[in-house]
Amino acid sequence: MTEPNEQTTELGGLVAEVARMSAAERAEHEAEVAEAVAPDRDMQVEVGQTLLQLDDVTLKFGGLTALDSVSFGIRRGEILGLIGPNGAGKTTCFNVMTGVYRPTSGRVLLEDKPLGKSSRHRITQLGIARTFQNIRLFDEMTALENVVVGADARAKTSVLGALLRLPRHHHEERQSVERAMALLEFVGIADRAADKAKNLPYGYQRRLEIARALATEPKLLCLDEPAAGFNPAEKEELMELIRRIRSDGYTVLLIEHDMKLVMGVTDRIVVLEFGKKIAEGLPAQIRENPAVIAAYLGVPDDDAA
Ligand SMILES: Nc1ncnc2c1ncn2[C@@H]1O[C@H](COP(=O)(O)OP(=O)(O)OP(=O)(O)O)[C@@H](O)[C@H]1O
Ligand SMILES: [Mg+2]
Numbered sequence: 459m460t461e462p463n464e465q466t467t468e469l470g471g472l473v474a475e476v477a478r479m480s481a482a483e484r485a486e487h488e489a490e491v492a493e494a495v496a497p498d499r500d501m502q503v504e505v506g507q508t509l510l511q512l513d514d515v516t517l518k519f520g521g522l523t524a525l526d527s528v529s530f531g532i533r534r535g536e537i538l539g540l541i542g543p544n545g546a547g548k549t550t551c552f553n554v555m556t557g558v559y560r561p562t563s564g565r566v567l568l569e570d571k572p573l574g575k576s577s578r579h580r581i582t583q584l585g586i587a588r589t590f591q592n593i594r595l596f597d598e599m600t601a602l603e604n605v606v607v608g609a610d611a612r613a614k615t616s617v618l619g620a621l622l623r624l625p626r627h628h629h630e631e632r633q634s635v636e637r638a639m640a641l642l643e644f645v646g647i648a649d650r651a652a653d654k655a656k657n658l659p660y661g662y663q664r665r666l667e668i669a670r671a672l673a674t675e676p677k678l679l680c681l682d683e684p685a686a687g688f689n690p691a692e693k694e695e696l697m698e699l700i701r702r703i704r705s706d707g708y709t710v711l712l713i714e715h716d717m718k719l720v721m722g723v724t725d726r727i728v729v730l731e732f733g734k735k736i737a738e739g740l741p742a743q744i745r746e747n748p749a750v751i752a753a754y755l756g757v758p759d760d761d762a763a
Pocket of ligand 2: 548549550591
């Protein structure tokens with residue numbers, strides 16, 4: 459499949475090396491990986507302060523109001539859950555925050571600055587990254603390449619430049635490959651770094667999407683049902699990864715249907731129904747909220763996934 463080259467040989471060596479490590483060496487190595495993955499961004503807001511704000515956002519598709527005067531804030535350093543029945547407007551929220559759609563009215567502010575008419579690419583550079591409900595990867599590229607391309611969305615020089623091996627790109631290229639490897643290891647799929655994305659198992663593809671989003675060193679990472687199609691054990695592992703992502707210094711917005719999971723991993727939760735925010739609060743408050751219970755009544759967990 460993939461031609462053995464300098465990159466893949468180096469990679470095989472690394473995987474074997476990690477396998478040989480003692481527990482103590484491994485812990486140290488994992489700390490180094492986490493350090494390499496940690497965001498290196500200048501941020502205007504302190505931990506706990508509002509990083510992103512939706513301010514009275516309405517989005518209409520013809521006669522359908524997908525988002526109806528929705529306002530909520532995401533605080534730096536938190537894991538915020540965004541939940542609601544099918545068609546509630548969760549993915550649309552992501553689309554509005556990442557410049558896929560512009561609000562019909564209202565504003566989205568990142569660090570107090572309105573995103574306005576910023577392009578998707580610009581919003582990535584400003585620091586919002588996302589994964590997709592339906593996986594979107596470059597199928598014919600290796601896992602490693604998919605992540606390097608993610609990093610390129612932020613880098614000063616292009617992948618093209620790096621591929622042409624212009625001397626001034628060389629250093630940056632090497633850095634982005636090293637960071638990409640660290641990211642693959644961080645999400646737990648480094649053993650398949652040299653495989654084409656299309657040949658990876660489904661669970662690996664979901665994790666690769668997360669690695670690629672993290673490659674842009676986002677201020678805010680938005681995950682759209684990252685555990686969809688996972689069994690309970692895989693879901694638990696994914697939640698563990700999300701917790702590690704947050705401990706590494708990222709802020710996370712999580713769309714997830716599985717209530718048990720959402721309650722277990724989030725700090726706060728926002729609930730949408732028919733495009734309206736119907737509740738916002740701590741997981742324990744949301745669990746007891748009559749409007750939320752009513753919204754979910756008759757929707758078994760399995761159907762909602
Ligand atoms: N591009 C579009 N054109 C027209 N209607 C749309 C478009 N995108 C979304 N909608 C509609 O907006 C509403 C909200 O959709 P959205 O995908 O945000 O829901 P969701 O909460 O993510 O649901 P799910 O849990 O099923 O993923 C739905 O009624 C959907 O049909
Ligand atoms: Mg959705």
